[in-house]
Amino acid sequence: MTSEPHLGPVALPDTRARHTVEKLLDGSGVTLNGSSPQDIQVYHPDFFSRVLRQGTLGLGESYMDGWWECKRIDEMAHLMLRHGLGEHAKSRSERLKYRLQSGLVNLQSRARAYIVGEAHYDLGNDLFQRMLDETMCYSCGYWKNANNLHEAQVAKLDLACRKLDLRPGMRVLDIGCGWGSFAEHAARHYGVEVTGITISREQAELARQRCEGLPVEILLEDYRDLEGSFDRIVSIGMFEHVGHRNYATYFDTVQRLLAKDGLFVLHTIGSNTSDIGADPWIHRYIFPNGILPSIRHIADASEGKLLMEDWQNFGADYDRTLMAWLANFDAHWHEIADRYNERTRRMFRYYLSVCAGAFRARDLQLWQVVYSHRRDGRYDAPR
Template sequence: MADAASRLRSLAEQVLGAPLPVRLRAWDGSQAGPPDAPALVVRNRRALRRMLFKPGELGLARAWVSGDLGVEGDLYTALDAMAGLVWERGDDARGLVESLRDPAVRSAVRELLKLAGPPIPPAPPREEVRRPRHRLHTRRSDKQAISHHYDVGNDFYEIVLGPSMVYSCAYWEDGGSLESAQRDKLELISAKLGLTPGQRLLDVGCGWGSMAIHAAREHGVSVVGITLSHEQAAYARKRVADEGLTDRVEIRVQDYRDVKDGPFDAISSIGMAEHVGAEGYLEYARRLHGLLRPGGRLLNHQIARRPQQDESTYRVDEFIDAYVFPDGELAPLGTTVTQLERAGFEVRDVESIREHYARTLRRWVTNLEADWDRAVRLTSPGRARVWQLYMAASALAFERNRIGVNQVLAVRTPEPGGSGLPLRTRTWNT
């Protein structure tokens, strides 16, 4: 075909019922669309087969991860332009089936199938999670899911996260560095928890040990950090030893459901609760409540989604589930607060830091792209593309207020009496 881009653009717009907001560049070198717009690069016919055999977000993701589909120009601009057709359209494969009642759409799909070549569905990229059906959030399935995401390689995460090795939203000031913003986030959490020398802190989902080290070094507390990732634990233990903190910090490979050596004075859970799932969230909250002494504080730092008009229609993000966080689930903030209260906590403070996560993610993408060749060598081209797309798209989702992130401070209130917090609790903001 002499001009695949024009033909492809025309057919795609017939199927979508809307103009494509980006330029198309096809495998034959042809281009179509606004010359000043970023280009969606369809490198081969296999990209079309991926999107036709799995319409919607997952088909696009497979084409991107495999390298069959790319972007020429600014990735954020391209994703922002495409958001209305993909993430915010509300359509999936069922929507396409509905649109096929239109004879013109059926004709366009037939032409796209011809353009795509032999009707053989391509195998998904090897980075996609392959797993049999299982009960969600058993100890075994959670360990497998955590391994898929976090055991990508510590060297790879050093590229993305930088020296702080903190894999959660930083707390920014204008003009500050990523490292200073992550340090400020750890100090903000320490202040909200009221950490003082001699206390015991449980850090649930301790990652590479940054919060545990900060709390022990800066506030003199004893810390138990738990993770399901062996790679994270090994890295964190080395950092603890290098800091000379082995007498105050213990890093365990352990499920939070198996921690028996409470009570603790404080618990930090930073970017971990997204892995718990709706069905098990109340158990998660009750177990943490039971591990705190009366008057002890929990700081729950968690991404939230916006509530749906009909919660029964909520679907897990296909790309995230298949390539990034298997079995992960986001809940609305109100649901999280309700579950914490049902578990016996008194929720004392909620702070939204949504804009901070957008800035953090953009900085991580910059780090990845600046050392792209090494990141690819350490993992694979597909894995690097997964993280690039996931972080860039997530940055836009935070900026567009499709998702948020909140720090919820909750207390195991002693009976009888007050919470044990100062009368003016928000001294950390001064």
């Protein structure tokens, strides 16, 4: 297999597999070897059988291997999903394999909690520093009044701070603090003390550097091991790694740690259905053991523990965020190309593009949910 560039499509045999793929794409707006940016340029004769056999795993791996190209993978994914190819693209064996795994094993147990940190977040701070903006936010920006990525990320951080009604001197817990973006913003602009936890050593190291001199403590720790009491709790882009078998434990932990007059903001990608599953390619190459919650998952796990005060969806903003990350990634790749291989470059381009397409098709959502213990009076959520 190779990742070397090709000059153009190769001559392909008229096979049954190709006809099947063409039939699936018929009416989607995506064609094979066409002239539109969303069209797939096929370079390898086994592409069709591989995709039919392996579904999204085969589609993603074959792109990493240089078997096909597309100028606008984001739009290709958007059109294919809007055409209803999402379920067709997941092979039956891969769906069954994940359901069996998640049914028999807690894929997000304490012992396995650090796997995603080691596999993805520890890949290299230099890569993420070039892909993200100065805040180092690795979650959806809030584009309501923003003109660029940095403004959108600052707006997202400030939106969470305002929803938490932060006051100077408060103790705040950041579950899944990443590179310290929220901790730095909240401590600097709202005068609060922040404890941030992450399961990534690379994130923890850089977060401590970014928050130096501020009342911020960064811990390499699993959320289930935390003790203490906090006036406010926030979790931005971490709940996707909790897993359905641990949702109840997660909300039990938040309930235990949150002060009686406290507020909790949960910021998470969400699924339109409550099916237990994960995209096989994303599961293998980007976020091992990750799973997206549904509205029902979150509601069932939090019921009787916390009071839901507000639920906001700005999932459409993730499309713009991902495309901005992709533009940054492409613009700065040459600065780190000697430290990574071409397959890694194609992996990240594919990941950012197909996720943008999924949010554009509204197959994925982004929720900010505000919880409290039972408070007196009315809660008005900022927007």
